[in-house]
Amino acid sequence: MCPSREVLEHVTSRWGALTLAAxxxxxxxxxxLRRCVDGISExxxxxxLKGLEADGLVDRRVQSTLPPHVDYALTPAGEKVAAAxxxxxxxxxxxxxxxxxxxxxx
Amino acid sequence: MCPSREVLEHVTSRWGALTLAAxxxxxxxxxxLRRCVDGISExxxxxxLKGLEADGLVDRRVQSTLPPHVDYALTPAGEKVAAAxxxxxxxxxxxxxxxxxxxxxx
DNA sequence: CCGTATCCTTACAGATACTG
DNA sequence: CAGTATCTGTAAGGATACGG
Numbered sequence: 001m002c003p004s005r006e007v008l009e010h011v012t013s014r015w016g017a018l019t020l021a022a023x024x025x026x027x028x029x030x031x032x033l034r035r036c037v038d039g040i041s042e043x044x045x046x047x048x049l050k051g052l053e054a055d056g057l058v059d060r061r062v063q064s065t066l067p068p069h070v071d072y073a074l075t076p077a078g079e080k081v082a083a084a085x086x087x088x089x090x091x092x093x094x095x096x097x098x099x100x101x102x103x104x105x106x
Numbered sequence: 107m108c109p110s111r112e113v114l115e116h117v118t119s120r121w122g123a124l125t126l127a128a129x130x131x132x133x134x135x136x137x138x139l140r141r142c143v144d145g146i147s148e149x150x151x152x153x154x155l156k157g158l159e160a161d162g163l164v165d166r167r168v169q170s171t172l173p174p175h176v177d178y179a180l181t182p183a184g185e186k187v188a189a190a191x192x193x194x195x196x197x198x199x200x201x202x203x204x205x206x207x208x209x210x211x212x
Numbered sequence: 213c214c215g216t217a218t219c220c221t222t223a224c225a226g227a228t229a230c231t232g
Numbered sequence: 233c234a235g236t237a238t239c240t241g242t243a244a245g246g247a248t249a250c251g252g
Contacts, residue, residue: 031234042234043237102161102162173214
């Protein structure tokens with residue numbers, strides 16, 4: 001199975017898309033993301049970020065200060081993918097009226 | 107949590123995106139989809155199609171002939187979402203060289 | 213041909229507690 | 233603040249066999 005399938009599964013994993021979307025406006029810190037991505041646990045955020053980082057979509061910058069300060073930002077590749085994810089989310093908002101109508105009607 | 111989150115999870119579920127992509131070129135039959143979406147089981151295809159149908163993204167047309175003939179097609183709403191999914195996949199292909207490079211380098 | 217029903221295994225994901 | 237470790241339940245997903 002082609003390697004892009006793996007990346008697709010990372011990006012479209014339960015939290016992958018939301019995390020990319022959260023980073024697309026601006027870099028953010030761990031705690032910010034945790035509050036921003038509604039419902040995500042520390043564990044899953046950490047895991048999701050690691051996956052995206054391993055794929056080269058997210059860049060992790062550590063400042064070894066006290067207390068530690070870590071920023072997560074999109075790489076150029078990440079920006080392209082995140083833009084597509086955003087477009088997908090927008091298209092979803094676009095069709096939500098239809099979706100709701102079908103759900104009721106059924 | 108907003109209702110669009112549910113639809114997002116359907117669309118970005120393991121097989122959701124691939125199924126939408128497979129339908130975006132033209133309507134297809136169950137068996138065709140099964141062969142087209144590499145690795146999917148009958149159970150998951152059935153389940154995925156049901157979810158997308160319940161969201162009003164996919165239309166199911168049955169001809170009660172013998173043997174039975176069933177076509178799955180995108181609804182107008184489904185077309186919009188599928189287009190966005192396609193764009194996402196294209197963006198992924200676009201960045202795959204970078205991804206591969208990062209994976210090796212690491 | 214188009215699915216549904218059943219069984220079974222894994223791995224996803226939440227809660228909690230703890231470390232640098 | 234920014235995570236990691238462990239423990240545990242749930243449910244997603246695969247294989248197979250059968251029904252309309």
